[in-house]
Amino acid sequence: MLQKQVLENFQKIVGPENVDDSEVMTNAYSYNWCMEFVNSSEGKEPIPFSSIPKAVILPSTVEEVQQIVRLCNQYKIQFKAQSTGLGPWNQPSSENCVILDLRRMNKIVKIDHRSLYAVVEPYVSGAQLQAETMKFGLTVHMPGAGPQVSPLASATSMNGPGFTSPHTGHSARNVLGVEWVLPDGEILKLGSVGMKNDSDWYIGDGPGPSLRGIMRGWAGAKSGIGVFTKVAFKLFPYPCSTKFKLSGNSPDYEFEIPDYMKLYVMDCKSYSHLEKVFLAIEEEEISFICSHLSGYGLGAIFSNSIGSLMDKIPIAGMLVPLVVLIAARTKREFEYKQKVMSKILIDFNLENVIGSKYTPNSLFYAEALRSNLGLHGFIATGGFQSSKGQCDTVKVCVKTTKESIPLKKKYIKKGVIGNDFGEGVWITSYESGHYFHIESPTMFDQTDEKSVKGMAENMEENYQFDLLKHLGAPFFVEGDKMHDLFGPEMMNYHIWLRKIKKAFDPNGIADSGFYISAK
Amino acid sequence: MGRIKPSEELRDLVYKCTECGNCAIACKFLGNLEPLEIIMRLREKLVKAGFGPMPKQEEYIQSVKDFNNPYKEPHENRTDWLPKDIKIDSNAKVLYYIGCTSSYRRKEMAIAAARIMNEARIPFNILYDEEFCCGSPILRTGELDTFKQVLNRNLDVIESKEIETIVFSCAGCYDTFKVDYPLYRNYNFEVLHTVEFFDKLLENGKIKLTEKIPIKVTYHDPCHLGRNAERYEEWDGEEVHIMPLITMNIPPKPKRTGKRGIYDPPRNILKKIPGLKLVEMERIREYAYCCGAGGGVKSAFPEMALDTAKLRIEEAEDTGAEVIVSACPFCSTNLQDGINSRGSNLKYYDISELLLMAMGLEPEKLKHILSEVD
Ligand SMILES: Cc1cc2nc3c(=O)[nH]c(=O)nc-3n(C[C@H](O)[C@H](O)[C@H](O)COP(=O)(O)OP(=O)(O)OC[C@H]3O[C@@H](n4cnc5c(N)ncnc54)[C@H](O)[C@@H]3O)c2cc1C
Numbered sequence: 050m051l052q053k054q055v056l057e058n059f060q061k062i063v064g065p066e067n068v069d070d071s072e073v074m075t076n077a078y079s080y081n082w083c084m085e086f087v088n089s090s091e092g093k094e095p096i097p098f099s100s101i102p103k104a105v106i107l108p109s110t111v112e113e114v115q116q117i118v119r120l121c122n123q124y125k126i127q128f129k130a131q132s133t134g135l136g137p138w139n140q141p142s143s144e145n146c147v148i149l150d151l152r153r154m155n156k157i158v159k160i161d162h163r164s165l166y167a168v169v170e171p172y173v174s175g176a177q178l179q180a181e182t183m184k185f186g187l188t189v190h191m192p193g194a195g196p197q198v199s200p201l202a203s204a205t206s207m208n209g210p211g212f213t214s215p216h217t218g219h220s221a222r223n224v225l226g227v228e229w230v231l232p233d234g235e236i237l238k239l240g241s242v243g244m245k246n247d248s249d250w251y252i253g254d255g256p257g258p259s260l261r262g263i264m265r266g267w268a269g270a271k272s273g274i275g276v277f278t279k280v281a282f283k284l285f286p287y288p289c290s291t292k293f294k295l296s297g298n299s300p301d302y303e304f305e306i307p308d309y310m311k312l313y314v315m316d317c318k319s320y321s322h323l324e325k326v327f328l329a330i331e332e333e334e335i336s337f338i339c340s341h342l343s344g345y346g347l348g349a350i351f352s353n354s355i356g357s358l359m360d361k362i363p364i365a366g367m368l369v370p371l372v373v374l375i376a377a378r379t380k381r382e383f384e385y386k387q388k389v390m391s392k393i394l395i396d397f398n399l400e401n402v403i404g405s406k407y408t409p410n411s412l413f414y415a416e417a418l419r420s421n422l423g424l425h426g427f428i429a430t431g432g433f434q435s436s437k438g439q440c441d442t443v444k445v446c447v448k449t450t451k452e453s454i455p456l457k458k459k460y461i462k463k464g465v466i467g468n469d470f471g472e473g474v475w476i477t478s479y480e481s482g483h484y485f486h487i488e489s490p491t492m493f494d495q496t497d498e499k500s501v502k503g504m505a506e507n508m509e510e511n512y513q514f515d516l517l518k519h520l521g522a523p524f525f526v527e528g529d530k531m532h533d534l535f536g537p538e539m540m541n542y543h544i545w546l547r548k549i550k551k552a553f554d555p556n557g558i559a560d561s562g563f564y565i566s567a568k
Numbered sequence: 569m570g571r572i573k574p575s576e577e578l579r580d581l582v583y584k585c586t587e588c589g590n591c592a593i594a595c596k597f598l599g600n601l602e603p604l605e606i607i608m609r610l611r612e613k614l615v616k617a618g619f620g621p622m623p624k625q626e627e628y629i630q631s632v633k634d635f636n637n638p639y640k641e642p643h644e645n646r647t648d649w650l651p652k653d654i655k656i657d658s659n660a661k662v663l664y665y666i667g668c669t670s671s672y673r674r675k676e677m678a679i680a681a682a683r684i685m686n687e688a689r690i691p692f693n694i695l696y697d698e699e700f701c702c703g704s705p706i707l708r709t710g711e712l713d714t715f716k717q718v719l720n721r722n723l724d725v726i727e728s729k730e731i732e733t734i735v736f737s738c739a740g741c742y743d744t745f746k747v748d749y750p751l752y753r754n755y756n757f758e759v760l761h762t763v764e765f766f767d768k769l770l771e772n773g774k775i776k777l778t779e780k781i782p783i784k785v786t787y788h789d790p791c792h793l794g795r796n797a798e799r800y801e802e803w804d805g806e807e808v809h810i811m812p813l814i815t816m817n818i819p820p821k822p823k824r825t826g827k828r829g830i831y832d833p834p835r836n837i838l839k840k841i842p843g844l845k846l847v848e849m850e851r852i853r854e855y856a857y858c859c860g861a862g863g864g865v866k867s868a869f870p871e872m873a874l875d876t877a878k879l880r881i882e883e884a885e886d887t888g889a890e891v892i893v894s895a896c897p898f899c900s901t902n903l904q905d906g907i908n909s910r911g912s913n914l915k916y917y918d919i920s921e922l923l924l925m926a927m928g929l930e931p932e933k934l935k936h937i938l939s940e941v942d
Contacts, residue, residue, distance in 0.1 A: 073577045098571065298825035298854065299596040353597060356820050359810075427598055430813040464812040494813045 050075075051104050051147075055124055059147075062116045063108050067153070070104035078102050078148050081140045083434045085495050089505035095498055099140040102129070102148045109153040111228060111236060111278040117149060118276065119234035121558050129560040130276040132171035132199035136207050137434075138271045138527055142562020149276060157181055158279060159250065166225050168250045168281040171201045176419065183291040186378075187284040190217035191420035193475075205229075205277040207269040208438075208524060210486045211420045214479045215331060215339045217285045219440075221269075222480075224261055225281035226250035232275050232554035239264065242281070250281035263549055267440070268526060273564025274553050288337045288376035288418075295415055300353035304415035309383040312409065313373040313390060314347065314364065315399040323369045324447045326397050330373060331482025333393075335386040338374035338417055339482075341450075343472035346490070347372065349425045350416075351409045358428055364407050374417050430467045432495040434504070435488035436511035437474070438524020446487035449520045450474045453489060456514055457507075460491075465503020467492030488524060527563040574617035582610050583622045584872060586865045587708055588791040588858030593826035600807075600821065611710025621709035622868035629706050629714055636700040637668035647696055649675035654682045657691035663731045664692045665745075667738035668701050669897035677897055680920035681737040681762050683929055688774040692735070698725045704744040704792075708863045719749055727755065737762045737920060739792035739896035740862075747799050761793055762920055763895050767833035770840055777926040779934060782843035783941050785922070786889035787834055788880065788903065789856035790896035795826030826854030834895055834919055841926040847887040857883060859894075861902035877906025884914055890941035895919045915940055 050070045051059070059068045069075070079101045089095040103126065108114045121128045127146040131139035134150070141148065151171035157178060158168040162185035167178060176196035178189050192203045192211045200220070203209050205227065209220025217223075226242035226249070237243070239260055240253040253261050264274070294305040317323040323341055330339055342350065347370050348361030364370075375390060377383035394401060403409070416422055426433040437449060450472070458471035469492070476487045489511070493504040508525075512534065515523055522535050536543025543565065551567035553559075561567075572578060585607050592604035614620035621629065628638035636643045649671055650656075664685065670678040685692050703718035726734070734757055736742035742761045749755065769775040789795075801822035808818045831853045838846045851857045860866070860876025881903060884892045892903060892914050904916045915937065925934040 071577045073572055073575065073581055076572050096571075298827045299594055301825075355599060355814065355816050359816070424597065431599060467813050468811060492813065497813065500813055 055120075055126070056104065058120055059104065059106055059117065062113050062120070063106060067107040067109075068104055074105055075101050075103070078105050078150070079140055081137055082135070083137045084140070085501040086434070086493070086505040086508065089502050090509060095501040095505070097495065100142060100144045100146065102141045102146050103144070105148045105150055107150050107153050111230060114149065114230045114276050114278055115234050115236055117147075118230055118232065118558070121147065122233060122556055125556070125558070127558055127560040128272075128276070130171075130272045132202035133174055133197065135194055135198045136202060137525075138207070138563035141560055142528070143560065146560050151276075151278075154278060159281075160185065160284070161251070162187060162284070164251050165284045166251060166281050167284055168226070168279055169201055170279055171199055171277070173201065174198065175200050179419065182284055183287055183293070186287050186291060188213075188217065188287040188418075189284055190214070190220060190223055190282070192220060193420060193423040195421045195423055196419045200282065201277060201280045204280050204282050205265055205269070206271055210440075210477060210479070210488075212338050212340065212417065212422050212477065213420055214477050214486070215336045215481055216288060218283070218480050220282075221265055221267060223282040224265075225253040225283065227253065227261075227264065227277060227281070228279035229264065230276040230278060232559040233556065240281075253281075266546070268524065271527065271563040273559050273561040274550065275559055286378070289378060293415070293418070302412045302415070304411040306411050306414045307376075309377040309380065310414055311375050311383075311387060311390075312403045312414070313371075313375070313401045314367075314403050314407070315371050315373075315394070315401055316367040317369040317371050317397075317399065320369055320447050320451050322397065323371060324443050326371055326393065326399065327443050327476075327478065327485070328482060329393050329397065330390075331478045333389045334481040335375055335389055336373050336478075336481070337376045338372060339478050340372045341474070341476040342370060342372060343469055343474060344368065344370060345469040346473050346475065349428055350422045351413055352425065352428060353410070353412065355428055364402065367402075426490045426492065430492040430494045430500075433467075433490050433492045434508070435475075435490045435524060436508050437487050437489040437515065437520075439515070439521035440479070440484055440486050441521050443476070443478070443482070443485045445521065446476045446485045449487050449515075450476065450489075452518055452520070453511070453514065456510060457489065457491070460503055460507045463503055465493065465500045466507060529566055529568070532565050574614055574619045576619065579614055579619045579622065582607065582614060583620065583625070583709070583864065583868055585863055586791075586858050586860060586873075586876070587863035589796045589826070590791075590855070590858065592824070593795050593854050596823050596825060599815075600817070608710065612712055613710075615710045615712070621711055621864065624867040625705070625709045625864045628867060629709065629711055632701045632703075632706060632718065633714065637672060638701060638705050639668060639672050641672045643697060646671050646699060647694070649678045650682070650694075651679060654679075655686050656694055658693055660691035660693040661730065661732040662690060662692040663726065663729070663734045664694050665702070665734050665736050665738075665741055666694065666699060667736065667741040667897070669740070669901075670738055671699075674897040674900050674918070676921055677737045677900070677918045680918065680924045681735070683924055684762075684766060684769075684775065684920060684927065685735075687927060687929060688769045690769070690774070693729075693731075695725065702738075702741040702744045704740040704748075705864060707744060707748055716752055719752055723749065723753055723755055726757070731757050733758045733760060735760050735762055735765045737895070737897075737918075739790040739797070740898060743792035743797050746797060751800065761797075761830055761833075761895065763793070763834040763837060764830060766920070766923060767836045770837060775923070775927060777840060777842055778928040779926050780843035781841050781922065781926055781934065781937070783891055783937070784845045784847055784887075784889045785838060785891045785893050786847050786849055786884045786887045787838060787852075787919075788849070788859065788884065788892055788894040788899060789829070789831060789853055790894055790899045791856070791858050791862055793895055794829035794831060794856055795854040797830055798824045798826060798828040800824065829854055834893075837919060837923060838893065841922060844922075844926075847889050849883045849887055851883065859899040859902045859906075861898040866898065866902055873902055874905055874909055877902045878910050881906040881910050881912050881914060885912060889914065891915045891917055891937070893917050893919050893922060
């Protein structure tokens, strides 16, 4: 709870109905996905709650955010911002923190369909923006978390791979102009939107040195370096006809598959073959989705319940599957892409099982267009989180997959994580094979203490394993402990990150529990 | 309860849900997750802990105990709505269950339903002073003990008569009898909403439509008649541990997806009215947006109920319709409040009122409606 005077001052900024410091509300904001095993790793009770925020504040404009941040500085209270609130690490890491829930900032500010970018506020979801951009034959990059999350949060603050990454890239690389409230309350505008004259959102660099890297680096600062209130990012051609006709009921929706879409699922049979096929396909720049999943993972993305997962045994038996979705806007383009795929199938002695041995539900295609496949990770055990998360060459990603199998099997054998035969990974290319991403989705049961503890141990052992084997930094290098573990092995980046934190947040007001402290 | 203790703060949040069930039909992806039932169980827990229902809801529950209706209306006035010329047949196998809201507040619905049945020569009976509140407003607050008493009394009365079919014009009573009663006690009669009943009568020619109503109408699906009017299917399977951490329902447990709600009968009726044009809103059928009145919200949080109704009216306006029609007395009240508060040009009618006009039984009202939308 806040002291009365402090509460009143926050209320003056946003109105009394937009500040809540009640026990019930603040507890709800301390809940988060995966906090059970984070707590367990830290030797705490394995509950899904973090520290409880002092209050939840709902600003509606950048000026209100600025005033709140200034007040936080005045009272030495930390703040933590969240957009659509699905990401882990959007909760406070200390008891001295208020949550800025940005749900009232929910406008699509601009869609420039000629220059291919959109400008949005934090609470615009990927699905909302996609629905609007589709009117111009365009789409937006959405992280694998799905269409319900904020493209702003992904672009400015957290990770960024998605299922359509071969076509739509990575959130970090799509950022253009940014409006940013720094931890001391100053408003900074990055890129062309910061120009004095004719300011607009079309570029993210300058004036002066580019700050895009400082803003989020690779993994994002998770609110540890201020609050982002508007962002512009690139749009991409919608890959096929924008007709989107869905019918039926959850979870068994039917989708009218648009013309000129074709799915390929091929068994590469060995990891070395997978590596070659990946590169061959991506070199041709034809895929909308190009992902390796394990046989089990394949079953999961085509299923919408545990019952239907069990029907997928025929495809789940594949050894090293590769999923490729091609889509086109004209017959000619479609024929060309199919021809290329046919040649690759012959060259690499592959068979496409789709249409012959297996036909997925039509819903798969809708979920592919909407980047909604990550959700399927929850079907089997009710919970999952990924270890790994590296971005590197396809070679490193495949090596990571192969070498990590025995480690995963060890935890499967203990019965604490779900059985995917140790092979359960997701590898995707970005930007037509420019580089690749690997993560290892790991199923556990959040309601089972043994499973939660096992998952925590599994994550910890994976970190050590990745370091030992030089497999790069995982997704979740969060907080001082992790940065201090990985930094020395990675050109001492953590020293620079601390300098950035110190320069931008001299008073330590932006909650850095999942970023880095200036210490 | 664990981390958070029951409190008035918690109560105020939990009771702000209209229990419209949209969450439950939108989210059938994960195992046994049933979001609406979580809210219902939470309310039951709050009642047991002495924090629920909301004070306003407690008042109407007390009124049901004292007066047999939530409006503190004298029980003896329950049949005041009944025009003298309506024929009631005490030997009829069809029972018309009027419900408290149509009896005391939305009498036009009861009158229209009764006249339509008379005109179609369907003998029907009513319970007169043996009709009591169905218990819906009590059940929705989580006050199970009182609900069960009400349910048992109602079923005792009805089963003492030789009733084969009960017809309801109130979507709330209908849902409660159809879906909720069987969870506690089975019965042996058929339950129908008037829209289902009248649709059949139109189909087999017992109702004839003679008048043109050349207006544009949009239909609002009441939650109680739509997605929530889907019975729970019996399932006596078990949750089987098929491998570590993975359980499965064997055989598969049927899910309430909302698709078996009553959506076509009201639309069939409207489409058969000569000259009438049905234009649909964006969110309809199992995905319909709630009017905002359900779950006791209208009494406990009237502002919130009104704000919600205004959103729905805005959606109805966007269709270009002149009239919004529904089939539930709660939706009727709340949507009309929404119309008034928004200063909307839309008119609200119950579907049975429109049917009555199309049957040529309300020439004055018909003239009025036509002049209104002119
Ligand atoms: C099933 C599932 C699959 C996932 N798969 C992926 C994946 O494939 N790729 C991927 O990148 N991520 C993935 N995630 C992680 C995460 O949900 C996403 O990264 C997502 O972009 C977070 O968006 P959000 O709006 O929900 O974030 P929030 O929960 O609102 O925030 C996420 C983080 O960013 C910070 N933040 C949010 N908004 C602001 C702001 N305006 N200013 C400053 N800081 C802010 C928060 O403090 C928090 O640390 C997945 C999550 C789930 C549940």
